[in-house]
Every structure is written in C-alpha cells, then in structure tokens.
Amino acid sequence: MSFVIEARGLGKQYGRRWALRDCTLALPAGRVVGLVGPNGAGKTTLLHLTVGLLAPTSGSIRVLGTPPAEGPEQLGRVGFVAQDTPVYARLSVAQHLRMGAWLNPSWDRQIAESRIEKLDLDPRQRAGTLSGGQRAQLALTLAIAKRPECLILDEPVASLDPLARREFLRSLMEVVAAQGMSVVLSSHLIADLERVCDYLVVLAGSRVQVAGEVSELLASHHRLSGARRDASSLPASQEVIEESHTDKQSTFLVRTSDPVHDPAWTVRPVTLDDLVIAYMSRPAACERAHQPQLKVMS
Amino acid sequence: MIRFTWLQFRVQARVAVAALLAFAVVLMVTGPHLAGMYAGSGITACHGGACEAAAGRFLSRLAITGPYPIVYELGIGLILAVPAIVGIFWGAPLIARELENRTFALAWTQSITRTRWILVKLALTGLAAVAVTETLSLIYSWWAEPISKAISLQGPYPVASEFGGGRLSLVIFASHGITPLGYAAFGFALGTATGALIRRPVPAMAVTLAIFAAAQIAMPLRIRPHLIPPARTIASGPSFVQSAGVNLGNLTATVVPGQPGAWIISSGAINAAGQPVTTVPAPCIPPPPAKPPDPGHCMDSRGIREAITYQPASRYWPFQWIETGIFLALALVLAAFCFWRLGRRRT
Numbered sequence: 001m002s003f004v005i006e007a008r009g010l011g012k013q014y015g016r017r018w019a020l021r022d023c024t025l026a027l028p029a030g031r032v033v034g035l036v037g038p039n040g041a042g043k044t045t046l047l048h049l050t051v052g053l054l055a056p057t058s059g060s061i062r063v064l065g066t067p068p069a070e071g072p073e074q075l076g077r078v079g080f081v082a083q084d085t086p087v088y089a090r091l092s093v094a095q096h097l098r099m100g101a102w103l104n105p106s107w108d109r110q111i112a113e114s115r116i117e118k119l120d121l122d123p124r125q126r127a128g129t130l131s132g133g134q135r136a137q138l139a140l141t142l143a144i145a146k147r148p149e150c151l152i153l154d155e156p157v158a159s160l161d162p163l164a165r166r167e168f169l170r171s172l173m174e175v176v177a178a179q180g181m182s183v184v185l186s187s188h189l190i191a192d193l194e195r196v197c198d199y200l201v202v203l204a205g206s207r208v209q210v211a212g213e214v215s216e217l218l219a220s221h222h223r224l225s226g227a228r229r230d231a232s233s234l235p236a237s238q239e240v241i242e243e244s245h246t247d248k249q250s251t252f253l254v255r256t257s258d259p260v261h262d263p264a265w266t267v268r269p270v271t272l273d274d275l276v277i278a279y280m281s282r283p284a285a286c287e288r289a290h291q292p293q294l295k296v297m298s
Numbered sequence: 299m300i301r302f303t304w305l306q307f308r309v310q311a312r313v314a315v316a317a318l319l320a321f322a323v324v325l326m327v328t329g330p331h332l333a334g335m336y337a338g339s340g341i342t343a344c345h346g347g348a349c350e351a352a353a354g355r356f357l358s359r360l361a362i363t364g365p366y367p368i369v370y371e372l373g374i375g376l377i378l379a380v381p382a383i384v385g386i387f388w389g390a391p392l393i394a395r396e397l398e399n400r401t402f403a404l405a406w407t408q409s410i411t412r413t414r415w416i417l418v419k420l421a422l423t424g425l426a427a428v429a430v431t432e433t434l435s436l437i438y439s440w441w442a443e444p445i446s447k448a449i450s451l452q453g454p455y456p457v458a459s460e461f462g463g464g465r466l467s468l469v470i471f472a473s474h475g476i477t478p479l480g481y482a483a484f485g486f487a488l489g490t491a492t493g494a495l496i497r498r499p500v501p502a503m504a505v506t507l508a509i510f511a512a513a514q515i516a517m518p519l520r521i522r523p524h525l526i527p528p529a530r531t532i533a534s535g536p537s538f539v540q541s542a543g544v545n546l547g548n549l550t551a552t553v554v555p556g557q558p559g560a561w562i563i564s565s566g567a568i569n570a571a572g573q574p575v576t577t578v579p580a581p582c583i584p585p586p587p588a589k590p591p592d593p594g595h596c597m598d599s600r601g602i603r604e605a606i607t608y609q610p611a612s613r614y615w616p617f618q619w620i621e622t623g624i625f626l627a628l629a630l631v632l633a634a635f636c637f638w639r640l641g642r643r644r645t
Contacts, residue, residue: 087404
C-alpha cells in the first residue's frame with residue numbers, strides 16, 4: 001500500500017508550546033482523508049508541515065515518498081488550499097491563472113479556464129472583490145490546475161455560508177472523481193466532512209487521537225449501556241473511549257474488534273459525530289490511540 | 299517567477315518611472331538655460347584668479363535666478379530621500395504584506411522553492427531600486443554640472459554659499475557619484491528585512507524610516523570622517539590668519555593651506571606650548587579708535603598656530619567607493635537575514 005503522508009514522531013514546537021506532538025500517521029493514497037479537531041488542536045500545523053511551509057521540530061514526515069517542499073518537482077506534486085483561501089486581492093482572476101501557469105510547469109490551462117467559466121467568474125474581476133465562496137473556488141482552481149497527486153485543504157469551508165459550503169464540496173468531489181487524486185482536508189466540524197471523506201483522523205490536544213477508515217471506525221465502536229459498573233470491569237479488549245454514569249446506569253463508548261456478547265449491555269452503533277466528539281474530548285496519548293488493533297485476551 | 303514578480307511590482311514601478319520622468323522633464327527644460335548662463339559668465343575663458351571671481355559672480359547671479367536654487371536643492375533632497383522612499387514603499391511591504399495577508403501560503407506552495415521566490419523578489423525589486431536612484435543621480439549630476447564646476451573654481455573663500463560646499467561636503471557627497479546606489483540598495487534591503495522581521499507592513503515602514511534616517515545622519519557625522527585616517531597639519535605664519543583662513547570668533551580653520559576643497563574634520567588654535575587657544579589674545583585686539591588690527595602678525599609673534607585634521611579633496615573617490623561598499627555589504631547582510639528569517643523553521 002502506498003501512502004500520501006507518512007509521519008513518524010512528528011512534532012512542532014513554538015517557543016515552549018507544542019502545537020503538534022508525537023504524531024505518527026500513515027495516510028493511504030487515493031482516499032479523501034478528513035482531519036478533524038477543535039480549534040487550536042494542531043490541524044494547521046500538521047498541514048503546513050505536510051506542504052513544507054513549516055519544518056518539524058522533531059520527527060520526520062514524507063509526502064508522496066519525499067520530504068515536503070524538497071524541490072520544485074515535489075512542490076508541484078502537492079496542491080494546497082490554505083485556511084481562509086488567501087489570494088492576491090489586487091490581482092484579477094485571470095492574473096491568478098497566469099501566475100499559476102508561470103509558476104507551475106505542470107499547469108493545465110484547460111482545467112483552469114473551464115472551471116472559471118463553469119463557476120461563472122469574470123476573469124477581469126479583482127480577487128479582492130470576490131465573495132468568500134468565489135475566492136475559495138479560485139483558490140481550489142489554482143491548486144488543482146497544477147495537477148497535483150495530492151491535494152491538501154486547510155479548513156476550506158469554515159468561512160463559507162451553507163450554500164457555498166455545499167457547492168465547494170460538490171466541486172471538490174467532482175475534481176477528485178475526475179483526476180483521482182488523494183485529498184486531505186481539515187475542519188473543526190465533522191458535519192462538513194461526513195459526506196466526502198472515507199478516512200478520518202481526529203486531532204485534539206496537539207496529538208492524534210484516532211485515525212482510520214470511516215467504515216472500520218464505525219464498525220469497531222459501540223455504545224454500551226446498562227446497569228452501573230466501573231470501566232475497569234470491562235474486558236481488556238474493549239478500549240473505553242468515553243464513559244458517563246448516572247446513579248443506576250452506565251454508558252460507555254468502546255472500541256473493540258470483537259463483537260460484544262455480554263447480555264448485560266444494550267449495544268447500539270455510534271454515529272461518526274458521536275465518535276469524533278468522544279475522541280476530541282478524550283485526553284489520551286497519541287501512541288495509545290495509535291495502537292493498531294488491541295489483542296484479544298481470553 | 300520573474301514575470302510574476304513584475305506583475306506584482308508593476309504599479310509601483312510605473313509610479314517610480316512617472317516620477318522620474320517628471321523630474322527629468324524639469325531638468326531638461328531648465329538645463330540648457332543653466333548651461334547657457336554658465337557659458338555666458340566668462341568662466342570658460344578665464345585664467346587664474348579671474349576664475350574665482352567669475353565663478354562667484356555666476357553663482358551669486360544664479361542664486362537669485364528663477365527656479366535654479368529650488369531645483370538644485372530639490373534634486374539633492376530627492377536623491378537623499380529616494381532610498382528611504384524605496385525602502386518604505388517597496389522594501390517594507392514586499393514580504394510583510396505576503397505574511398500579513400497570508401498569501402505566502404499560496405506563493406510558497408507553487409512549484410517553485412521558497413529560496414528562489416525570495417531571491418527573485420529581492421534581486422529584481424532591489425535592482426529596480428538601485429537603477430531608479432542612480433538614474434536620478436546621473437541626470438541630476440548632468441544638470442548641476444555647471445554649478446559643481448563653479449563651486450570648485452570658486453576657490454577657498456566662497457562668495458556665494460547658497461549652493462553648498464565642495465564635493466566632500468556632507469550633503470553633496472552623499473547625493474553625487476556612486477553613493478546613492480549604495481544608499482538605495484541599503485534602504486531597500488533594510489525595508490525588506492524589517493518587513494520580514496515585523497511581518498506587518500505599516501510598522502515595518504515606520505521602523506525602516508527611523509533606522510534609515512539614523513544611518514543617513516550617523517554616516518557623515520560619525521563614521522565617514524574616520525573611514526580613512528584623517529591627515530593632520532599645523533598651519534602657521536601671519537599670512538594664514540590674515541587671508542581669512544581662520545574664523546576669528548573661535549579660531550577654527552575654514553581652509554587648509556595648499557589643500558583646496560579639503561574637508562576639515564576638526565581644527566583649533568594652539569600656543570607655543572601646544573595648549574589650545576580659543577580666543578584671540580587681548581593684546582592682539584587694539585581698542586576701537588586704533589587702526590584695523592593685524593591679528594595675524596600679532597598671534598604669529600606669540601607662537602599661535604592652527605592645528606587641523608582634514609581629509610584632502612583627492613580622497614573623494616576612495617571615500618565614494620568605501621561608503622558605497624559599506625552600504626552594499628549591509629544590504630547583502632540584510633538580504634541574507636531575509637532568507638534566514640523566512641526559513642521553514644521560523645515561519
């Protein structure tokens with residue numbers, strides 16, 4: 001299996017604060033990976049490390065097999081849409097496309113122009129006067145017209161209204177389907193990503209809490225409720241992600257690869273939303289969340 | 299990257315070229331008449347002492363003729379100000395605006411390395427800054443040539459002082475020759491580095507102005523006099539004082555004997571014992587009804603001499619090269635700082 005991003009013990013420190021710590025990840029190629037976490041969790045730091053805007057303080061990262069921003073070729077293989085989709089306010093849409101063509105040998109003029117036409121953008125309009133949605137679309141156009149193998153988007157829809165949000169994600173999925181590239185996109189809301197991503201990374205407290213295939217994550221997590229009992233009484237194969245108790249009742253969100261047979265429990269499936277919230281609020285160590293699959297103890 | 303740099307820079311470049319052209323037109327229109335006045339003043343055909351008188355007459359007339367004094371001072375002011383303007387409006391926003399608007403994330407993720415991006419930006423805009431300033435300096439020198447020639451012909455005791463001193467005088471030196479080039483490179487690099495450090499254009503502009511102004515003042519007053527160890531001489535004899543080589547108020551020298559156009563760094567009278575003398579001794583000032591004094595003979599007979607440290611006029615070009623070299627070296631250091639500051643570990 002080939003990986004878009006391979007990080008090993010990756011960390012970035014600002015002064016005394018670690019923005020990202022001990023991050024070990026291997027994101028498979030050909031997926032749409034959602035990177036979810038609360039604000040300040042280290043998402044932007046991780047993505048900036050990925051595109052080479054930052055260098056790591058510790059550990060290493062490889063993107064498409066090479067260190068990020070190693071040279072022009074590597075930069076050309078990765079497309080990036082930064083947070084708040086910055087563009088040059090005083091340059092026109094057409095001038096942005098010219099910039100893309102000048103600075104990227106792999107630039108596909110046709111993709112760029114047909115997208116601008118389809119989006120109904122006036123090429124002569126200054127980027128500073130575009131709406132948030134149009135600006136995001138322009139930034140996306142710039143990132144995909146260089147025909148990257150991997151597209152990275154940092155909170156691309158955070159500042160968009162719901163309509164523009166849907167429109168943006170729809171056009172993103174069209175591109176992914178047409179060009180077949182790997183995508184990593186971040187958001188602080190799982191709702192934004194639920195429909196588009198098939199792989200999920202939850203980042204909280206500067207550490208990766210969980211990473212995995214969406215379908216696998218949903219299959220391996222269960223909500224158990226029943227008479228009150230302590231988390232330590234659960235079998236070792238069931239990792240407790242979240243627990244809540246009332247006087248008489250206990251509810252656990254557990255991760256396990258085994259079916260839950262204990263008749264004392266009412267077992268319900270979890271939604272992606274539940275799962276993400278549980279991991280986001282869990283103060284857990286990166287490596288613990290990263291243990292591949294817990295061994296079955298008999 | 300060159301084309302894209304131009305795309306981002308062209309508005310500023312056009313403003314600069316338009317301003318340069320406007321000033322060039324002023325010089326073109328007034329230049330021929332100025333040259334005509336010079337030719338008509340009899341300087342070109344003069345000999346010996348007549349030249350001093352002719353140059354003095356020419357400058358005195360020029361000082362009250364229409365726009366010339368204004369254009370002369372405006373030109374010097376512009377040449378001194380353009381490096382600061384370039385630093386503030388080209389240098390300071392060059393990187394700071396990309397950082398403030400976060401467009402660096404767009405720029406540095408195209409298929410071009412960050413090093414190359416910084417290199418092209420600095421080199422092209424920096425060359426433009428140097429070219430604009432030096433062009434301005436060259437066309438101005440062409441225009442002011444009759445004035446410069448007349449000043450140098452005027453001899454040690456200028457009749458007209460409206461046009462400043464010789465080539466080594468503080469303001470004239472920095473606005474002529476090759477030094478404007480050094481100042482331009484320095485001003486631009488200073489602005490860029492300040493912008494890279496502060497990361498916001500407006501504060502960077504203010505800091506650039508402050509530092510540049512400090513450098514522009516410190517250089518002639520504190521640094522330039524010592525770039526080459528100054529020469530020393532002791533001027534003595536009655537004729538020296540008599541011929542008004544000494545300011546009788548505080549006994550400082552106004553000329554260096556045998557060194558026309560020399561730049562006096564410091565001077566003062568000393569007595570036979572080598573101690574400083576700051577006023578004309580009382581016996582050398584006869585009471586009012588007496589005939590005008592001859593302080594020269596009187597002081598000379600008391601062993602009072604003038605000690606002068608100075609830079610000879612012949613050092614003009616060495617000084618030009620050294621000062622330009624210093625500012626070019628500073629510009630390179632500041633440019634290197636930009637690369638360091640924008641490194642991936644610090645962004």
